[in-house]
Amino acid sequence: MKYVLFAMLLSLAPACSSRIPADPVSELQASKTFTRQGTFMIGPGDQLDIFVFGEDKLSGRFTVSPTGILAFPLINTLNVSGMSSQVLTKRLEAALDTYIKSPRVAVSLPSVKSFQVFFNGEVKRIGALNLSSETNILQALTLAGGLTDFASGRIILVRQIGNSKVKRYALQYEDILAGDKFVDGITVETGDVIIAE
Numbered sequence: 001m002k003y004v005l006f007a008m009l010l011s012l013a014p015a016c017s018s019r020i021p022a023d024p025v026s027e028l029q030a031s032k033t034f035t036r037q038g039t040f041m042i043g044p045g046d047q048l049d050i051f052v053f054g055e056d057k058l059s060g061r062f063t064v065s066p067t068g069i070l071a072f073p074l075i076n077t078l079n080v081s082g083m084s085s086q087v088l089t090k091r092l093e094a095a096l097d098t099y100i101k102s103p104r105v106a107v108s109l110p111s112v113k114s115f116q117v118f119f120n121g122e123v124k125r126i127g128a129l130n131l132s133s134e135t136n137i138l139q140a141l142t143l144a145g146g147l148t149d150f151a152s153g154r155i156i157l158v159r160q161i162g163n164s165k166v167k168r169y170a171l172q173y174e175d176i177l178a179g180d181k182f183v184d185g186i187t188v189e190t191g192d193v194i195i196a197e
Helices: 002-017 085-096 137-143 173-178
Strands: 047-052 060-063 069-072 076-079 105-111 116-121 127-130 154-161 165-172 193-196
Touching: 047 085, 060 069, 076 085, 085 105, 137 154, 137 173, 137 193, 154 173, 165 173
Parallel strands: 116 193
Antiparallel strands: 047 060, 047 105, 069 076, 116 127, 154 165, 154 193
16 A cells, blocks of 8 residues: 555656746736725725715615626716726716716725635645735735645746736745845735645
């Protein structure tokens, strides 16, 4: 039995030593989930609490459709995907100005569903993780339970670029822990896949 197990481990060794091809992390594309000021961008599935002052019938909780559309009374539909809550507030006020004198609107996000990151490889919790605020790589890996004892320390970040293209970026766990300024500034985006080798 020992020999069978040893033979199985030997057959797996070449597969374990293969490395995922990836670009250096210094070539990482800019963020789209948050603005430069750290403001979250609304996405599909997010819940919005919209309060129109003095208009109870227009106020309530609304869910953004899977295509990024917000159905709102009087306005019908509005594509809100990629907007901040501040931008949406101004858009709603401008659209309601036709029907209400000097409308005042407040928008908040009680439930963020669109900010989801996926983990695979040598992390303790494999799968999807819902996030609700700006999160850097170290924080994300911590939320995934950290690395297993078998991890080599090489981390691959898979990110969608454009509509149909993905790119892979490599970084070292030691660099993340060392507090390298460039690595510390990398925040995860919705749809990112983080693979620990």
